[in-house]
Amino acid sequence: MSLWRQMTRGLRVLVHRRAADQDLADEVTDFLNQLAAEHVARGLSPADAQRAARLELGSSTMVREQVRSSGWENAVGTLVADLRFAARRLRSNPGFTIVSVLTLALGLGAVTAIFSAVNPILFEPLPYPDAGRILMVSDFGTDGAPVDVTFGTYRELAARSRSFSTMAAVDAWQPALTGTAEPERLTGQRVTATYFRVLGVPPALGRDFDAADDQPHGPRVAIVSDGLAQRRFGGTRAVLGRQVTLDGDPYTVVGVMPRGFENVLTPSAEVWAPRQYGANTSFDGPEWGHHMRLVGRLAPDITADQATRELQAIAHTPVAEFPRPPWANLDHGVIVHALQADVTAGVRPALVASLIAVLLVLAIACVNVTNLLLARGAQRRGEFAMRAALGAGRRRLISQLLTESLLLAALGGALGLAVADLGVRALVALSPPGLPRVNAIRLDAAVFLFALGITAFVGLVVGFVPALSASRSDLHAGLQQGSQRTAGGHRLTRNVLVVAEVALALVLLVSAGLLLRSLERLFAVAPGLDPSHVVTMQVEAASHLHDGDSTRFRFFAQTLDAVERVPGVTAAAFTSQLPLSGDFDKYGVQLASAPSDDPNADYGAFRYMVTPAYFAVMRIPLRRGRLLTDFDRAGTVEAVLINESFARRAFPGQDPIGQRVRVGPEAGRTDRPWDVIVGVVGDVKQASLAIGDENDFYVASGQWAWVDNVQSLVVRTQGSATALIPAIKQAIWSVDRSSPIVRVASMDALVAATAGQRRFALTLFEAFALAALALAAIGIYGVLAGGVTERMREIGVRAALGASRGAILTLIVRQGMTLAVIGVLIGLGGAVLSTRSLATLLFGISRLDPITYLGVIVLLLGVAAVACWIPARRAAAVDPIITLRAE
């Protein structure tokens, strides 16, 4: 088999068609002449010999055809001819072409855009070598959910486990970058030296951390991201070896990460420094707080299951070398997940639901285009009958029609790429803050391939039914078909397709409606505070990082004074944790009245270290007892406020005032004095509006074990909250010029932003539902309008026989509404089944909520009625004389 010859000979026929044809003709002629010569040798006259030769050869054209069709170039030639014909047909029917191409572009573009978001999260592995072998290990929280581990746990597991080639622990870090133009708060991570080895991505410039860097009181070194180097330090080469001031201390930059490095654990992290924790047997330092994430890379030839079992075994067998405190005793074992699953778990349901929804939209678009093709096919029966009579086989007809539909799909797909581009931009812009791997959402090679594949698939699917039915048509009847206005075939198919469209549209509309009402319910939930006229910002005592608590306390007190003096400010306060801001700060609370001494029976509660004016600023109601005052300061009995739910849970039926507790690091320590509960305040939502009934406790900022370095300032203003932001910032900077101020927002904006993910899903579903509704309406209209055109003659006859305009109107409308109603009924069943996949996104509403369903049904039937009415009016306006004469 000579590939070269196959190619060149075929190409020659394609390119020099005339010369190739001539060669073939000459060869056949030669054949003929030889035959004739033989006959002459047998004694016939030359003319008779020619005739006999021709009879024996058969049709010379057929012979040439046979030879020509055996080459591969014939298929190409056929394809080119089909494409040219298809293009001509599309050009001559601009209305049909534009509608079909736009419909397909909408469907294909939407699917491609959603796929580009879903691909990096659901399908592609994380952007690390052998990403499937990176696992995340978590501890068990009080409610069984995974919780961060302690550094001590990491030390023990890293030393004792054989299943991992490297393990690393990661801590959040938000250093203030000072010394350059404007103080900036960076997002970063404090990591053990092995972190980048676990990920498998070494720094592009400079070096990685090593064990010597990661000792307590070790050197101050840092690795920065490529983005930070470009943004603040004039390039990657310039920053290497430079000293930068983070949190008031000089750090030497020893490495720069590669451009495009994705740090999936904290995507916005730009700077890394060694954690520099050591062994700590006294259990009272930060080494034993649950605030580190533990990741490990499996050793070669070890499976995740083996590693999990080994870790569980280690967890259940404590050794003397690695003592454990009661709150990190690993009694319940550990939780091990693949890192990929961990990172994407939260958004998976929403993404899967979106993918299903967009596929429904594509299905509706395909149904519309199929209907259009069927309608056109009915008009082309004569053409197909002629072709079949001339010898075209059924396969040839089908392949020609499929070429037409593939061309249509290709045009739709090309336009759809533009739609997808817009869609991707919109997705990235609207994406909720927690969406993982946002940086990977773009139109890349995988997305293009997907677009190509689905375009081809859609082209085949859309053309399949029309091609089958067109090629099957009765030749005789087709050739005889006189008028285009008699009832065409495929009525049942088209009606079934319309019913399917309506059903799919109903499913999408129900989903969008349920999400909409969920969001309404969510925002009807009382946050527990009054967010209006409140502005917040996070203030960091950057230059006092190493000063004592009293210095920091003085800094915040002075800042508070300065802010209160700003005109327009009613009240101001500091808090260590801001509700509904993404903060998550929980500590244990030990009750004096609790029977057992086991700290694990403690309650976990959100800690708020506040100045006394906090409750006035946030308007949190007092239920019992008293609020914190300025007299609650260092040296006096520690006063604690708890919220209603905590009081109900911890002291059912009793008065919590006067009860004794120990909070935070003092819990479980018998040498520390008891705190006293002095009041009960209302519940406040912390994590989100959807999660309620948490435990909160409040202490005065002078009475906590330390003074937080970063606190949130909350200010209640007389007029617009945001208008005073510059003045407040000035007041803060008047106390300390170098204090970074971040997360500036009005409380209203923060509350609105909490439902980010739900809102995002709702936006998507609304867009899909509207598209589906429009497409379904167009579909109904198209089928009915086509039906009316086909039945013009029949309608004329009816009108001539005395049917009133109203009767004809009713006839057409009833036809269309019957389809719509059947579609709605089927769609209801489908909606009940499919809303199960939305369950996690709904809030406060059952997935069978009758009001939503009712509203959607009314909307859909109303739109269907309008879509029926327009062609019905046209039918009713038919003048029988004109119609009957037009035949």
Next chain:
Amino acid sequence: MPCRRGARSADRHILTIKMRNCIVLPHHPPGALVEEPNTDVIQGTLDLLILKTLSLEPMHGYGIGRRVEQISRGVFRINAGSLLTALQRLERAGWLDAEWRQTENARRARYYRLTRAGRKQLEVESADWKRRASAVARLLNAEG
């Protein structure tokens, strides 16, 4: 409406169509060798016959057909279409070389010649054919 070429007397009973403007394609080509119905076997046998014929001397298409008919004593009659198709296929596979020669009357004839690869293919195919034929013969004699 089918297009018509310039009419010649013998063409009137045949629907002749010019390729370029009408879209008509042929049905399945009629069987190459009159006797056997199975096309796959036919194609393989046809290749073998052509290669063998050309192993003796270069020949033009018509001559090959005639030689096969003569030597097989009329068992194998190859029609023009199948023969020319097979020759094109074999030429593209690299087993034949083709060249144009002038005949008398200033007409051209295409002469085919076996290449070295073609000679090797001929050996392979005839060995295969002999093996298959003897196997069939054994099977047919088996009950005996």
